[in-house]
Amino acid sequence: MKKLRVGEAAAQTGWSARMLRYLERTALVEPCRGSGGYRLYGLHELNQLRSLRELRRRFGVELSELAFAARLRREPPLRAAVDTWLAGSDAPAARAAMPAWVEWEQRKHERLIAA
Amino acid sequence: MKKLRVGEAAAQTGWSARMLRYLERTALVEPCRGSGGYRLYGLHELNQLRSLRELRRRFGVELSELAFAARLRREPPLRAAVDTWLAGSDAPAARAAMPAWVEWEQRKHERLIAA
DNA sequence: CCAACCTTACCACGACTATGTCAATGTTGC
DNA sequence: GCAACATTGACATAGTCGTGGTAAGGTTGG
Structure with a gap:
């Protein structure tokens, strides 16, 4: 090979x-x-x-869309957030499930923009 | 309301x-x-x-990334193709499973660019 | 009927995407 | 050691994204 x-x-x-x-x-x-x-x-x-x-x-x-799909796969919290949003925000229960992953990814994003 | x-x-x-x-x-x-x-x-x-x-x-x-995520959800064949690609193309079995949806979506895409 | 809101349709602009080319320099194989 | 490749970096350019504005006209409510 x-x-x-x-x-x-x-x-x-x-x-x-x-x-x-x-x-x-x-x-x-x-x-x-x-x-x-x-x-x-x-x-x-x-x-x-x-x-x-x-x-x-x-x-x-x-290409940028593929790159985003790859990112979705690498960052499960982002994936969850996007899926939740796409699900319509008309599902009131889903909304309540947010806060868990929110802050953890918040810190990650802050590190990224700081760099 | x-x-x-x-x-x-x-x-x-x-x-x-x-x-x-x-x-x-x-x-x-x-x-x-x-x-x-x-x-x-x-x-x-x-x-x-x-x-x-x-x-x-x-x-x-x-916004364009969100729009693409929405498109992935609306077009299952596209979703399948992207997932397959992201899975690495190192899974030989997955490759063989392609042809089914390929041509059906091919025609859809051709209609889109014709419009 | 009039002021305050809305509609569509344009132009503009900086940032980024996707591509090419060119220059200066380093690596490989015979 | 030299030709043919590679490297990075820069500059260029058409197209799109996200956003703002403006202009000419339609709708609403008191």
């Missing part, structure tokens, strides 16, 4: 090398690095890249 | 009237309309507006 450098990975997935670097910055597809600092794309990353193109083509999804 | 017009609803929720109209265009908070065409905000909408502000303040969520 040979790993590809950025140019070859680009050629084989239909992205530009530039975009591969951008996708790394947005944390959507993160290759590992060789000893010289070169990005190395394995099968896993190549599959991610190809299916990411499909997602965009078929559904018109933006 | 009196319904409020846009100015009053704005005053009571901390948004500007301008933003209330924008939120309607993005389909995040959709008031009903009176016979004269005026927007009318009931308790339900006021709660949505207030908690939406909280969501943004606490988690730094963008």
Whole structure:
């Protein structure tokens, strides 16, 4: 299983090398690095890249939207808050269940904007 | 339960009237309309507006991100595709399960961009 | 009927997204 | 050691988001 450098990975997935670097910055597809600092794309990353193109083509999804979906998955309190809001805020019981996760994530967000 | 017009609803929720109209265009908070065409905000909408502000303040969520989360909920095939992608594309079984919903949503997307 | 509110439709503007290109420099393989 | 690749960083640009304003006109309530 040979790993590809950025140019070859680009050629084989239909992205530009530039975009591969951008996708790394947005944390959507993160290759590992060789000893010289070169990005190395394995099968896993190549599959991610190809299916990411499909997602965009078929559904018109933006990269930033995918990034948000990833964030939803990494931050369960955010996920809970969003789900609650989407559920309509017409469910009075759901509203009462909020305060638990609220403050814990509040502190996390404050740390983020402080940095 | 009196319904409020846009100015009053704005005053009571901390948004500007301008933003209330924008939120309607993005389909995040959709008031009903009176016979004269005026927007009318009931308790339900006021709660949505207030908690939406909280969501943004606490988690730094963008409106477009919320809108995407709503879309995920309205379009199960999209949801499935995104979940599959996020799951890593390292699960070979998941990949094989794709083709079913793929073409059905493909046509839907084509109709959307044709419009 | 008139003031105070609303409607839609525009223009503007800074910030960010998604992309490209270019420059200066470092790594690899033969 | 040299050609062909890679690295980061900068600048550019079209498009969208979030927000404000203004203008021309419609609705409401006393």
